[in-house]
Amino acid sequence: MKTIGTRMLISPAKYVQGAGAMHELGEHVARLGENVVVLADKGVWEFVDASVSESLAAAGVRLTKEVFGGLCTQREIDRVAAAAEETGADVIVGIGGGTAIDTAKAVGHALGDIAVVSAPTVASTDAPTSALAVIYTDEGAFERYSFFGRNPNLVLVDTALVARAPSRFIVSGMGDALATWYEARVCVAAHRTAMAGGLATEASLSLARLCWETLMEYGPQARLSAEAHVVTPALEKVTEANTLLSGLGFESCGLAAAHGIHNGLTVSHRTHGMMHGEKVNMGTLAQLVLEGAPTDELDTWLRFSRSVGLPTTLAEVGLADAGREELLAVGRAATAEGETTHNMPFTVSADMVADALTAGDAYARATATP
Ligand SMILES: [Zn+2]
Numbered sequence: 540m541k542t543i544g545t546r547m548l549i550s551p552a553k554y555v556q557g558a559g560a561m562h563e564l565g566e567h568v569a570r571l572g573e574n575v576v577v578l579a580d581k582g583v584w585e586f587v588d589a590s591v592s593e594s595l596a597a598a599g600v601r602l603t604k605e606v607f608g609g610l611c612t613q614r615e616i617d618r619v620a621a622a623a624e625e626t627g628a629d630v631i632v633g634i635g636g637g638t639a640i641d642t643a644k645a646v647g648h649a650l651g652d653i654a655v656v657s658a659p660t661v662a663s664t665d666a667p668t669s670a671l672a673v674i675y676t677d678e679g680a681f682e683r684y685s686f687f688g689r690n691p692n693l694v695l696v697d698t699a700l701v702a703r704a705p706s707r708f709i710v711s712g713m714g715d716a717l718a719t720w721y722e723a724r725v726c727v728a729a730h731r732t733a734m735a736g737g738l739a740t741e742a743s744l745s746l747a748r749l750c751w752e753t754l755m756e757y758g759p760q761a762r763l764s765a766e767a768h769v770v771t772p773a774l775e776k777v778t779e780a781n782t783l784l785s786g787l788g789f790e791s792c793g794l795a796a797a798h799g800i801h802n803g804l805t806v807s808h809r810t811h812g813m814m815h816g817e818k819v820n821m822g823t824l825a826q827l828v829l830e831g832a833p834t835d836e837l838d839t840w841l842r843f844s845r846s847v848g849l850p851t852t853l854a855e856v857g858l859a860d861a862g863r864e865e866l867l868a869v870g871r872a873a874t875a876e877g878e879t880t881h882n883m884p885f886t887v888s889a890d891m892v893a894d895a896l897t898a899g900d901a902y903a904r905a906t907a908t909p
Pocket residue numbers: 664665715798815819
């Protein structure tokens with residue numbers, strides 16, 4: 540029987556970050572295996588092929604390239620797992636955004652004993668460090684979280700690639716990372732068991748807090764660096780906040796309403812053009828309203844969101860003129876059984892989610908400077 544009140548922190552075995560880090564992929568992967576399948580979508584292959592192929596070849600690692608279908612669905616996981624099994628791979632590497640990496644992690648889990656490497660080319664989510672994947676339906680709606688027994692063996696982030704990407708990616712990652720502290724503190728106060736399988740440690744809670752502080756201090760600078768496509772200390776710090784601090788923070792502290800409401804928002808087709816962190820940001824706004832957050836806190840959140848260009852209104856996530864029924868559908872999905880919304884210290888209903896989205900949107904619009 541499990542001891543009540545066990546604290547737990549889980550993390551990847553190794554984290555590597557820096558400009559040009561992709562050129563070191565081979566040397567790190569060679570410590571994990573000798574036969575690797577690398578999964579990346581077509582567009583990503585175009586700019587990583589040279590560095591990946593050369594560095595793996597130099598390290599004596601056999602490479603099989605796989606083109607990612609674009610969505611982390613059960614169908615795609617099965618397809619890539621079959622391909623990897625056929626080559627007898629002992630390492631699977633996912634390169635690109637959160638969904639390619641989630642697929643690689645799920646493939647590693649499906650195949651059992653093979654090493655998993657995640658190499659994000661953007662700092663748009665905290666998926667790369669975690670031991671879970673978000674599985675979508677073929678239509679692109681949230682289906683379920685899939686939990687694995689271990690985190691990736693290696694997370695490698697090339698910040699030259701992060702700076703090369705459109706700035707919307709790192710900004711969206713800030714939305715995902717900004718939620719971490721708000722959700723962590725709720726879970727800790729309510730003594731919730733985190734994804735890691737236990738209560739939060741002081742370490743993970745501190746990392747969640749540091750994530751928030753790093754964003755507040757360096758977020759606006761990092762956005763400008765990303766717009767200019769240059770690597771700066773601010774871009775490095777925010778990349779680490781979006782990827783490592785947020786990843787460890789959410790997984791070992793817990794998610795709450797912000798992510799539950801994000802998942803709710805995915806049921807509306809109108810939000811499908813939005814990135815994960817952009818929708819999460821609306822979830823954070825609604826969570827703060829649900830909590831009855833003081834005006835000061837709401838204003839701090841709003842000021843930051845506006846300073847980096849994160850959405851703060853329903854219209855900005857594709858839900859202009861959303862009717863009550865549409866918001867209630869979001870609320871129902873956000874409060875479905877098993878959703879992290881239920882980590883809030885009080886019962887949350889679909890009506891309450893719809894109300895919080897409406898009220899948060901109204902507050903953001905009323906306080907916007909024309
Ligand atoms: Zn997230």
